[in-house]
Amino acid sequence: MLGFKFEGLGWFTYEIVRYWVDNVTDVKWSLLFDRQSDYFSDTNADIIILTPKTSHTPSITVWNEFSLSRWLSKNDVDAYFSPDGFIPLRSVVPCFPVVHDIAPLVYPNYMRWRDYIFYRIFQIKMIKRATHVFTVSEFSKNEIIRYVGCPQEHVTVAYNGLHSGFKNQISKKSSSTDYAISGNYFFYLGAVHPRKNVFGLIQAYNLYRDGHGSAQLVIAGRKAWKSARLDALLDDSAYKNDIIWLSYLDGADLQRIMKNAVALVYVSHYEGFGLPVLEAMALGVPVITSSDSAMSEIGAEAVLTAESLAHHDIAEHMHRIESDLSLRNALIQLGYEQSTKFNYSMSAQNILKKMKIEIERIK
Numbered sequence: 001m002l003g004f005k006f007e008g009l010g011w012f013t014y015e016i017v018r019y020w021v022d023n024v025t026d027v028k029w030s031l032l033f034d035r036q037s038d039y040f041s042d043t044n045a046d047i048i049i050l051t052p053k054t055s056h057t058p059s060i061t062v063w064n065e066f067s068l069s070r071w072l073s074k075n076d077v078d079a080y081f082s083p084d085g086f087i088p089l090r091s092v093v094p095c096f097p098v099v100h101d102i103a104p105l106v107y108p109n110y111m112r113w114r115d116y117i118f119y120r121i122f123q124i125k126m127i128k129r130a131t132h133v134f135t136v137s138e139f140s141k142n143e144i145i146r147y148v149g150c151p152q153e154h155v156t157v158a159y160n161g162l163h164s165g166f167k168n169q170i171s172k173k174s175s176s177t178d179y180a181i182s183g184n185y186f187f188y189l190g191a192v193h194p195r196k197n198v199f200g201l202i203q204a205y206n207l208y209r210d211g212h213g214s215a216q217l218v219i220a221g222r223k224a225w226k227s228a229r230l231d232a233l234l235d236d237s238a239y240k241n242d243i244i245w246l247s248y249l250d251g252a253d254l255q256r257i258m259k260n261a262v263a264l265v266y267v268s269h270y271e272g273f274g275l276p277v278l279e280a281m282a283l284g285v286p287v288i289t290s291s292d293s294a295m296s297e298i299g300a301e302a303v304l305t306a307e308s309l310a311h312h313d314i315a316e317h318m319h320r321i322e323s324d325l326s327l328r329n330a331l332i333q334l335g336y337e338q339s340t341k342f343n344y345s346m347s348a349q350n351i352l353k354k355m356k357i358e359i360e361r362i363k
Contacts, residue, residue: 007191008275009100011163012136012344013083014039018164019348021045027352032071034063057118064088079131079355087126094131094362096355098158099123101140101272101294103195105147110195110269124148132358134158134351139294140272158351160273161344162282165251179257181244185216186318187261187285189254189276192223192230196268197290197308199230202237204267204314209239213319215262220246220254259283263321266295269308274298278342281335286328288317298342302334 021029021043029045034054040047050067054060069088072080079094080087087095104111104119111119127133127148133155135141141155186205192198198219205217217239234240249257258264264280265288274295280287281302289295291305299305304321306313321328 008160008273009084011275012098012100012160015161015163015344016083016158016348016351019345020352024352030075030077032068057115060086061118061122065090079359081351081355085123085126087130089122089125089129094359095129096132096134096351096358097126097130098134098136099127099140099144099272100136101270102143102147103270103272106143107195107270110193130154131362132156132354134354136160136273137294137297139297156350156354158347159342160275160278161342161347162278162339163344166255166279166282179218179244179246181216181218181257183216184214184262184322185218185244185260186263186265187258187280188217188219188221188265189249189258189279190221190266190268192219192221192227195270196221199233200269200308200311201265201267201314202230202233202243204265204311204318205243206237206239207311207315208318209242211315211319213315213322215318215322216242216244217265218244218246218257218261220249220257222247255279255283258285261285263288263318265314265318266290267306267308267314268293268295271295277303278339282339284332284336286321286331287335288314288321298338299335300338302331302338304331 021040030048031040031045032048032050034050036049050063050071052059052062054063064086065088069091072091072093077093079096082095082097085097085099087097102123104116105123108116127144127150133144135144135155135157136159138157141157144150144155145152188198188201190196234243237243258280263286264276266274266276267290271293274289277287277289277295277298287299287303289299289303289305290308292307296305304317306317
């Protein structure tokens with residue numbers, strides 16, 4: 001189900017599946033989509049289109065419990081791998097979902113009500129029904145065990161990595177002409193909804209500017225839901241003319257804008273991984289991120305951390321990275337080293353190995 005521009009889940013799906021269909025020849029691959037897709041048309045995998053298109057949670061339920069279940073029952077399938085975490089509860093085929101996070105269970109107030117109801121009813125059931133569960137960080141593994149109550153051996157970590165289109169050798173050059181960026185700037189990348197804490201980021205930025213900071217703030221990402229409160233904060237900011245809001249960016253354009261930033265400021269309340277943190281480290285960009293989620297695990301000693309609601313601490317980190325060249329250089333070097341620890345190829349191999357073990361175990 002890859003019908004949209006890629007974010008974290010899309011890249012995970014593409015890179016894991018691409019590795020398998022390109023390199024694993026002793027398995028017959030059938031790739032199931034909810035719409036026409038050309039992402040794997042150059043491979044020997046069977047491309048199967050099942051309806052309906054999954055544009056909202058009711059259609060996801062229909063796709064999984066009826067279309068997918070029916071297809072699995074009619075075909076000789078050894079296992080079903082679900083990179084988006086949704087599996088058919090009615091099927092008896094061994095199922096292996098990737099649960100990237102359980103944010104809907106931890107922070108239901110950040111969800112749209114219809115989505116919360118769906119996750120509350122189905123996510124726990126899917127995790128418990130799964131033959132085995134994969135997730136993208138030790139943080140998420142511990143959260144799944146804590147909130148769902150499944151045993152530790154039921155969950156395996158397979159980290160995200162840098163996708164195949166990522167170029168960590170992209171050159172630094174001005175990126176201001178097309179985007180009204182002038183001078184130094186801090187950068188945020190990601191979807192915009194309450195859990196991402198862009199509201200808190202702008203509050204921290206206001207404090208940074210009150211403390212005589214001068215860099216702009218560039219926010220790159222689509223507005224998802226519940227953005228009215230954020231819009232009001234932005235309108236009231238004395239520095240709103242220096243807060244640059246960009247639409248979805250990808251490819252070299254995105255990487256160039258990130259690489260030119262003073263730092264990535266990614267202080268989400270809750271993440272299963274936090275892919276922008278990894279990308280920034282690989283590009284040699286210092287990172288300020290949350291201490292109360294997965295990002296402190298991903299960044300380790302290579303990032304500065306603060307609690308996501310500690311706006312003064314976040315603002316102070318912005319001042320430190322801007323003014324302390326030795327700190328900045330140290331973070332850049334540590335970030336380069338830390339980023340090499342995450343690899344989609346290794347995760348793809350580990351997932352497939354574990355699935356084969358589990359399939360043999362239950363035969």
